[in-house]
Amino acid sequence: MSSLADHIEAYIKRMLRSSQTNSVELSRAQMADDFSCVPSQINYVLSTRFTLERGYIVESRRGGGGYIRIGHVQVDDSYAHAANLLKSIGSELDEKQMEDILAYLKDHHVITPRQLQLIRGIVQQEVGSIGQGKNVLRASLVRALLFLIIESES
């Protein structure tokens, strides 16, 4: 119970808390050196603990002056359960399931009626223009669009 990965996770979260901007930039090689581990260990920590779903945005660049930047967004409580709902969307989503989710979010004032309409229109447009895998695309789109709305407003 407190693996190296946990320590690295805690360290990054400490850095995030003490930053004004809710984001930190670090060097993978430097980090690996500090914790005496291989660089890919850092990727492991990032991919298991700093996911979008948990409110983290990880960006990186290779090459000279490369970096890994981690941003954090606090989702307030009213949106927390909405974010949870998103998690429950699987790899496929049919029309009825989508309507249920949108209706629920509208009723709970997470999205506005206009946003509901917009999402419906956009999804219809995109899904209509492909032959196969409509339900897979719909799942991705709904998750993406709702996530953008939720994250934008918190």
Place this chain on the structure above:
Amino acid sequence: MSSLADHIEAYIKRMLRSSQTNSVELSRAQMADDFSCVPSQINYVLSTRFTLERGYIVESRRGGGGYIRIGHVQVDDSYAHAANLLKSIGSELDEKQMEDILAYLKDHHVITPRQLQLIRGIVQQEVGSIGQGKNVLRASLVRALLFLIIESES
């Protein structure tokens, strides 16, 4: 964000912003001297960051009195133009094309840096979890997310 190329990029963009005409003229050798680097470094920055896809026009002349002129395309109605840009996204979109579009929209203040980060993160997440048809999904997602942003703010 600390490579030399980044600094040169930022410097040029500052110059562009403070110019009335949306274009600046500079001397390659002088620039290289100011930044203590080889002249071809300037070409590197220009060819990686000031491309036509991102809305920049670079002209130059060799020989005595040679120069490099960089212009930034300005459109009267940037939202209409953005909508147009979206329409131009075909059924597939690779990473580079996406980055060009996002950089263009950010530079023209259609999306905020934070929205850029979010879009990048969301697309990465969604595209990463499928095997085939990444470019097709990316096209749909980018179109959908940008459309939502543009429609929400107009």
Place this chain on the structure above:
DNA sequence: AGACTTAAGGTCAGTATTAGTCAAAGAAAG
């Protein structure tokens, strides 16, 4: 006008500097 000189900028391939991926081995938990 033509040849030579000087003053730019362009190209490209090679080197350096990061970070990412993936699968296999090892450790911990159930």
Place this chain on the structure above:
DNA sequence: CTTTCTTTGACTAATACTGACCTTAAGTCT
């Protein structure tokens, strides 16, 4: 003992930087 989580390292990929060599334009001198 099986499953899941962690750790490792060999290979890969992206980005930045440099320098040698090339091209073009303008001036200068017969």
